[in-house]
Amino acid sequence: MLVLKFGGTSVGTPERLEEVITIASQHDEVIVVVSAISGMTDELLDIAKTIKMGELLAAKKKSKRLSDRFNKFSSRLLEDSTSIEAARIWGDGLFAIINEAIEDRSFVNIEATIVSLGEQLSSYLFHLRSIERGLAFTYLDALSFMSLDKNNEPNMEGIRSDLSALIENETSQRFITQGFICRDMNGAVSNLKRGGSDYSAALIGAAINADQVEIWTDISGMHNNDPRVVDETHAIAHLSYDEAAELAYFGAKILHPMCVFPAQTAGIPLLIKNTMAPNDAGTYISDRTSGTGVKAIAAKDNITAIKVKSSRMLMAYGFLRNVFEVFERHRTPIDMITTSEVAVSLTIDDDSKLAAIVSDLSHFGEIEVDQDQSIVCLVGDLIAEANGYASQIFNATSDIPLRMVSYGGSKNNVSLLIDSQHKAQLLNALNTHLFTSQTVSNV
Ligand code: ASP
Numbered sequence: 001m002l003v004l005k006f007g008g009t010s011v012g013t014p015e016r017l018e019e020v021i022t023i024a025s026q027h028d029e030v031i032v033v034v035s036a037i038s039g040m041t042d043e044l045l046d047i048a049k050t051i052k053m054g055e056l057l058a059a060k061k062k063s064k065r066l067s068d069r070f071n072k073f074s075s076r077l078l079e080d081s082t083s084i085e086a087a088r089i090w091g092d093g094l095f096a097i098i099n100e101a102i103e104d105r106s107f108v109n110i111e112a113t114i115v116s117l118g119e120q121l122s123s124y125l126f127h128l129r130s131i132e133r134g135l136a137f138t139y140l141d142a143l144s145f146m147s148l149d150k151n152n153e154p155n156m157e158g159i160r161s162d163l164s165a166l167i168e169n170e171t172s173q174r175f176i177t178q179g180f181i182c183r184d185m186n187g188a189v190s191n192l193k194r195g196g197s198d199y200s201a202a203l204i205g206a207a208i209n210a211d212q213v214e215i216w217t218d219i220s221g222m223h224n225n226d227p228r229v230v231d232e233t234h235a236i237a238h239l240s241y242d243e244a245a246e247l248a249y250f251g252a253k254i255l256h257p258m259c260v261f262p263a264q265t266a267g268i269p270l271l272i273k274n275t276m277a278p279n280d281a282g283t284y285i286s287d288r289t290s291g292t293g294v295k296a297i298a299a300k301d302n303i304t305a306i307k308v309k310s311s312r313m314l315m316a317y318g319f320l321r322n323v324f325e326v327f328e329r330h331r332t333p334i335d336m337i338t339t340s341e342v343a344v345s346l347t348i349d350d351d352s353k354l355a356a357i358v359s360d361l362s363h364f365g366e367i368e369v370d371q372d373q374s375i376v377c378l379v380g381d382l383i384a385e386a387n388g389y390a391s392q393i394f395n396a397t398s399d400i401p402l403r404m405v406s407y408g409g410s411k412n413n414v415s416l417l418i419d420s421q422h423k424a425q426l427l428n429a430l431n432t433h434l435f436t437s438q439t440v441s442n443v
């Protein structure tokens, strides 16, 4: 069995959705996972926000506009009047939930309920059109198998048993389901956070022990550098799970970082493919790694660096634990760390608790905060051990002030923290030094 996930742009127009059905129908045993039609998730969130603000008339108008957009989309996609009517009934049923939320002041869980409609709309259109084309993908309701545990983490055992119960007795083994959406342990509608459809696909793959999970997007794989900033980047043919996870986390937007873990645990390869260029090889991610050296560079913006400077740190133990506890208390993950004898620098991505963190840290010493920083992350195999990479990296950065350097934390990653204004310059300089002036055995 394969799992194929298609993102919002891949199902963004009737023509694209048609193409996606063609791609998926090349397999007889397949679960297709779709995102909402591009833009819909944002619009649904906006409607939920409008309702919460009490702007009920505005919410009604927005909901009507979105429902019209859905009906227009389906009448362009579908051919027979019976399936157009089926789509309309399905859509009306879902948009009625929004009206209920508008009218019922005691409606709970408004945001998660409303945002779950996007995937339910797109997947149903896929289902209806597949029937019209004689391909009959069975509609699977993700809300009846995708569940979270008490920590709001995927309940793997539950997903496995509920999903197999749903699919094992079906004669056709072609299914269409929704990414992103799930239920929490109390049965309330929830989701896997923005961009979570990739994660859904990997969880489904792990639950059914799929042969492969394919993430279909609008670029031919993970690139060796940021194509928006650097010319002549290319897709990387092969990455290990660890390399892909680092790249996904540090900026390569095309893969949700959480989706690597379930695939890695279950030993299921991930393949990133391009819906617009289905014949391109894409990027294959497995437990094998191929080649050595730096394979890719990615950058993550909007990073905040925090430095705690204290003479109390000198020769002391327990100091770092106290510092880390502050971040734990404020549930804020730390990305990079560097230390000297009298100072520690850390970076965070989520600065929503910054003021409280700084106030708690100020008990330990002097605090410096730098915002608008970027982490530039170099990913590959054996970076830290391989002779010569350090000097190449530092040569490339000779004109750029480095705020932090993290080297040797893992054999897959070297990270540099810089002020974001230098990002384009650094990505290009690293590209020249690492990918053009040496032979890279990465493809
Ligand atoms: N539709 C959701 C989002 O826009 C999930 C996804 O596309 O992966 O975040």
Ligand code: MG
Residues within 6 Å of the ligand: 007, 195, 198, 254, 256
């Ligand atoms: Mg995505």
